[in-house]
Amino acid sequence: MPTNFIEELRWRGMVHDIMPGTEEALNKKVSSGYIGFDPTADSLHVGHLVQIMTLVHFQRAGHKPFALVGGATGMVGDPSGKSKERNLLDADTLNHNVASVKGQLEKFLDFSSGENSAEMVNNYDWFKDLSFLDFIRDVGKHISVNYMMSKDSVKSRLETGMSFTEFSYQLVQGYDFYHLNLHKGCIVQLGGSDQWGNIVTGTELIRRKSGGEAYAVTTPLIKKADGTKFGKTEGGSVWLDPEKTSPYEFYQFWLNSSDADSTNYIRIFTLKSKEEIEALEKEHNEAPHLRILQKAIAEDITVRVHGAEALQTAITASNILFGKSTSDDLKALSEKDFFAIFDGVPQAIVSKNDFGTGISIVDALAGLTNFMASNGEARRELKGNAISVNKEKVGEEFQLTQEHLINGRYVLLGKGKKNNYILVVE
Secondary structure, rough: OOOOOOOOOOOOOOOOOOOOOOOHHHHOOOOOOEEEEEOOOOEEHHHHHEEEEEEHHHHHHHOOOEEEEEOHHOOOOOOOOOOOOOOOOOHHHHHHHHHHHHHHHHOOOOOOOOOOOEEEOHHHHHOOOOHHHHHHOOOOHHOOOOHHOHHHHHHHHOOOOOOOOHHHHHHHHHHHHHHHHHOOOOOEEEEEHHHHHHHHHHHHHHHHHHOOOOEEEEEEOOOOOOEEOOOOOOOOOOOOOOOOOOOOHHHHHHHHOOOHHHHHHHHHHHHOOOHHHHHHHHHHHHHHHHHHHHHHHHHHHHHHHHHHHHHHHHHHHHHHHHOOOOHHHHOOOOHHHHHHHOOOOOEEEEEEHHHHHOOOHHHHHHHHOOOOOOOOHHHHHHHHHOOEOOOOOOOOOOOEEHHHOEEOOOEEEOOOOOOEEEEEEE
16 A cells, blocks of 8 residues: 655645645555656756655655656647747757656656556657647547636736647647556646646546546745745756756755755755654754754755765865865866866966976966965965965975876965965966
8 A cells, every 4th residue: 555645745845736635546546647847958957856856755655656758748838937938949859858857867766667666758659640630629629718718827928928839738738647547547647836727637638538537736836935046046057967067066056055945945855754854953953053954955965866976076075165175185176166166266377388397386376376466475475374275285485386287277276265366277
C-alpha cells in the first residue's frame, strides 16, 4: 500500500489546489501520475525543482511517476503566466533540449525497473501522427469555447491579444492527460498553481471522452519573502547545468537565502524529515550567524544536482571568498569559478615575458598596476605584513614567477582581507 503522498506535500507547504477525492484515490492503491516539463531550454533551472521534488515525493510514496517532456507542446508555447507569446522552437532544438532535460531528471527519479519506476514520455510521440482534422473532431468538440475562455491564462491576455496557437494550448495539454490516462493509467496530473486551468481541462476531457478517473493537484508558486522572484539572480536564472550556472554559483544561491526563505526551502527542496528539519531550525535559531539552515539546504541540493565532488569544490570556493583558503585552493579552481568569486575585482594585463626572470612584488603592486599609488606605499604595506599573493602573505623580497599563475594566466594580489587585484598574463 502507498503512503500518504498528499499529507507529505501538505506538511511541507506544497499543496495549493487539490481536486476533491484525490487524496482518497491515491491512498487506496498504487497509482500513476505525471508532470509536464516545457523543453524551451536545454537545461532545467531551480524554478523547476518544486515540480521535480513533487514527483520525487510521489515516487517515494509508492506511486509511479511519469515525467512528460513536451516535444509537441514546446512547438506551441504555454500562455500560462506569460504576458506575450514566446518564440517557437524548431524540431532539432527541441530534440536536443528533451535529451538534456531527461539527463537532469535522472538525477532525481529512479528510472530502473520496478512497479513504480519513473518513466519519461514525450507528447510528440502521440501528436506527430494526429491530423488537425482528427484533433478538432475527436477532441475539440468535447470542450466549449466558453469553457476555454473562462480560464485565467486566457482572460489575462484578451486585451493584449492571443494567437489561436496559444488559445488551443489547454486543449493540447488536456489531450496529454487523456492519452496518459487511457494508455498509461495516469489518474492524477501535478503541476504549479498557474497550471490549474490546463490540468482541469484535462480532467474534463477525460470525463467527457472516456469517463475515466482523473484528479488534479497543484503546488504554490514560490515567492521570496522580500517579494522578488524565486530562482533569479542579477545574472539571470539559476540553471541545473553546470556550464550555465557553476556548482559554486549554485551553492551560493542557496547559501545566500534569507532565514525566512530557508524555512520554506528546506521543506520543499530537501527530503529531510519533519523531525530533522525542526531540529535544524532550533539549532539555527540559537546561532543564526552560523547559517545552519542555509548550509544544510545548499549542501543537500548541490550534492543531488552536481555530486559530492562538486559540492567540495563549491565549499572550497566559498571559503576562499571569506579568507579561509590557501594558494593550492585557488589553483584548484576552474577559471569560471575564479571569476565568479572575484567578480568586479580590478585587473591589469601584464606580459608573459615579464615572468621570465620574475617580477618583484613592489613592481607588481605599483609599477605594473595601480593597486598601490607608489612604490613607497607598496613597501609600507609589505613591511606591515598586509600584502598577499594568492591568499598567502609575502614580504618585500618576494618575486612573482610562472609557478604562481592560477590556470596558467592569473595572479591574485591582496591587501588586507577585502582589497584584491588580479594580474592577467597575456
